[in-house]
Amino acid sequence: MHRPDDVTGLVLAGGGSTRFGRDKALAALGGVPFVALVHAALAAHAREVLVATGTEPRAYPVAARVVLDPVAGGGPLAGLAAGLADAETPWLLSAAVDLPYLTPAALRPLLAAPADGADVLVATDPGGGRQPTCALWRTRTVEPVVAEHVAAGRLALRDLLDRLAVREVRVEGGALHNVNAPGDLGPADG
Template sequence: MEKESVTGLILAGGTGRRFGSDKARAVVAGRPMIERVYRVVAPVAGTVLLSVRPGQEDYGLPVRRVEDPVEGAGPLAGLLAGLEAAETPWLLAVACDLPFLSEDILRTLLAACRPGLDAVVPRTPDGRLHPLCAAYATTVRPVVAEQLAAGRRALHALLDRLGAVRLVDVPAAPLRNINRPDDLPTDLR
């Protein structure tokens, strides 16, 4: 897929309660996690957005900030902000706590995008779906808005509401997210 058809969205609006601080700033192998994620999203997307809480910074990245429309509503609010701002057919939404993510995984997801699909979601060998690293057709915006308005904030519940979701099998290691400092290998801190 041509990168001009894709808007990247880095989801960074969380409070880092489990991490104990702003995990986007946590350094992994010499770089903040959010910078590592940006460096794999930027080559595959024509534009990169950063979803943040109202008043939150942009981390010095060359991105356009979009604020969550409902504060404290989690990644679903960030996804809606990205869908509302995107001017492309596809939105590639990626959480900021995926420091091992590779450009190859993102290209694999985007290669599976087709007209008529609502989302392309990676599935790891353990059967887990990863909606926080997925491609969403921007036409799903009304469904996301409805879910958020109804207080149904889980992204897995959103996937259940979407009509055409393609699952793409990928290895688990690149989608390993970091929720607590102990999740980081000691040799990469």
């Protein structure tokens, strides 16, 4: 099991939220902003939590250091590059801000899985679908590969995973349910 002292958390919150119509990080589930929900899930397992906000700093209602993407429009990969560059731990645990159903318990399998030889442990849903924004990254081996991809303009996470030793880890329940539009939430939330 990875100890919190060995893990930095990273909330990927740099997207434009175009399908959502407003900043997703501030949308609420049960009255709590998405960014606070994802931050809490990560903070339970990390020494520090960072928030990647794109190329411009944004203030969010969480105790986290803001990191800036190295390129505009770089998507989650640019946010991952920012987090890896600032992480001071051997591991970086990332989660997208549009995963508001994520909980500390849902992340436990990622932290408990054996990592021998793996560069990244990627969360998969019960159907086997990968959620590469929710993953545990080995900073030392992943950072140079991510930097190379960003420099080359290869910004798809799936392309990055093709270059790394990947271990898939199943995450149960609906914790990996993406909220891309207000309709993805129940009527009482949003």
